[in-house]
Amino acid sequence: MTKLLEVHAICKYYQQKQGWLPGRRICALEPISFSLNKGETLAIMGETGSGKSTIAKLIAGADVPSNGEIWLHGKRLDPHNYRQRCRDIRMIFQDSMRSLNPQLTIGKQLSEALKFNTNWNLAQQTEHVLQTLSKVGLLPDHYHFYPHMLSTGQQQRVCIARAIILEPQIIVADEAFVALDPSIRAQIINLILDLQEDMGISFIFVSHSPEIVKHVADKILIMHRGKMIEFGTTEALIHNPQHQLTRMLLQSELLNKALKHTTTQE
Template sequence: MTKLLELKNVSKYYVHKDGWLPGRKICALEPLTLTLERGETLAIMGETGSGKSTIAKLIAGAEKPSTGEIYLNGQLLDPRNYRQRSRHIRMIFQDSLRSLNPQTTIGRQLSEALLFNTTLTSEEQRDHVMLTLRKVGLLPDHYHFYPHMLSSGQQQRVCIARAIIVDPQIIVADEAFVSLDPSIRAQIINLILDLQEDMSISFIFVSHSAEIVKHVADKILIMHHGKLVEFGSTQTMMLQPQEQLTRLLLQTDLQNNVTAATSSSHSTTQE
């Protein structure tokens, strides 16, 4: 398999500008090296403050690394060139409603992603938006809807549409499904699995749910206080976890009903 994504000694430090200790350096991520192959799904797990979102943001280009480099298909990604990255690496956020523009129709928001990243004409953009709405299980009428007119599951489908519309290589999702109720979450995860199969997109997601991780991830990264604790294939980490924290995170799950729901038929139903 081709190496799709490589992180080489990527770290992130923040310097506090104010507060009671100005100038104090906070290490959100110690130098991290890892590789992801094309089409693979990586789950990032760890306790709160362990650096999961920091990794997601660094990969998506929302933050610049303090040290190290990130390569996509062997090509160094320029941390200052957001446009170069936004075509290939897309992010889905936890709060779907807040990540959509309340004053713009769904059709327009999806067209804007194309305007920014492609050279399609406005007619081609409209056709592509309609096709993408269908792909994520939405209706042509939703083109004219505003975000508040949609259910939370439909809003998350719009966010997925905005991510896939430019045919990306990687989608990064930071706890993107946590606020959805379990059955809708199962539908959204199945939708992602279907799209991944159709479009061979790699998927990187931050999750606290061992059940979801076991169900969808090829590789798991366990973090603690900004440091890598364990990284490997899901199968190996399930059967032979090397670290106590891995055992703990992969055994603990408060959302047991997700697997049963996601194991049922893949769906594109309307919520």
């Protein structure tokens, strides 16, 4: 079976521009490899600064790896062809309100992607936008709303609508749901699970919450200081973790918070 996503030894180095040692090479991500099947959900966990967002950005094409390759459906992705990538792999951002254009109605912003990526006429675009709004639990009236007229949960639904409108293979979410209050977060997570089942989309998300990860993920990747220290099925990592960090990250919200506190003090 061809894997949906194959990540071969991607890594990311930055040149330090300011500070005491300008020009010094910063290693944000040491070479990592892993793969994902169609419809699977991968959770990326690790303390702050461990390279989680770097992985999310490299996969979504928001940044270019220093080395390594990413393959989708057995084809190598061109790291510089963002347009090709953004049709198949979409990203959901953390701050939904800021990622929406305050001056455009929801309908207009959702139509944008269709305008550039399909040759549909206006009526076809509108029809598809209305169908997508309904898929994410919004009403046809919301087509004419501006972002500030929506609640935070509804704004997050618009972001999900924007992510699924081109029917991508993979959605990448980098701590996208942390700002939501728990009941809305639960609704959004359930919405994503429903969409996955309906559309067969794979989902890669960065999370600090063991409860959400255990509930949603098929596979988990654990990061520590730019290195992947463990990767496997959720089942295997819960029942037979190979590293103390994996055990701690998956144990409880409380322990997780304590761990984050101690690592940021280092």
